[in-house]
Amino acid sequence: MLGRLAMAGAVAAVMALGPHTALAQGTGPLVFAAASLKNALDNANAAFVAGGGAKATVTYAASSALAKQIEAGAPADVFISADDDWMDYLAGKGLVQPATRRDLLGNDLVLVAPADAKTTIEIKPGFALDQALDAAQKGGRLAVGDPAAVPAGKYAKAALQKLGAWDKVQDRLAPAENVRAALALVARGEAPLGIVYKTDAVAEPGVRIVATFPADSHAPILYPIALAKEATNAQARAFLDFLAGPKARPLFEAQGFTVLSAK
Known part of the structure; x- marks a missing residue:
């Protein structure tokens, strides 16, 4: 019961982000990201800003809650899931841009x-x-x-x-x-x-x-990233590319992630 109430709270927080949130927060993209990414992604966001980018507004919650909110029409420019299933869920509904999808990180x-x-x-x-x-x-x-x-x-x-x-x-x-x-x-x-x-x-x-846990006891833990179908922020693609690039690599590795996409 407590879990369901907490989930409802996360959902309400996400839906509170109205269509004009990006303008209220600056010109950075709206990012929906798995809760386990918070420390690393907060650091990457700061580095993106230090390099001249606009600060992203990030909502952290369970991938399931975030995917459901994107499906329900919540504004998002970038989605980062903690597994393929919820990215596949949105992809199956045509709610992400398939050409932008890539595996960003791995975990244990x-x-x-x-x-x-x-x-x-x-x-x-x-x-x-x-x-x-x-x-x-x-x-x-x-x-x-x-x-x-x-x-x-x-x-x-x-x-x-x-x-x-x-x-x-x-x-x-x-x-x-x-x-x-x-x-x-x-x-x-x-x-x-x-x-x-x-x-x-x-x-x-x-x-x-x-x-x-032995790596062969479960499917590989992957964090896919993609632009949402309705992404409108001009810096959304730049933010995605930054996260998937070499400058973000040490920030993710410092938190224990395996970086899969950095060139």
């Missing part, structure tokens, strides 16, 4: 615990994640992005299914509206363990990485 999936926790576990086929939850906190829950919609949660579910751990924990989830919300549950000690992206774990001093 990790198991995290509160920074002061002593939890240790090896992620391998048949690993006892349920026992690790109980050892850390009797009846404790696993914080994840909602597997029904949030990319990080979908990757987590796929990895746990591949490793044979899903059946024992699927009723012990603390599903969150986006990956940063799942991370916060662990950082605050409200969940003893969580599954998030490596970049989120690196950005949050309140957690530590317990283990990294």
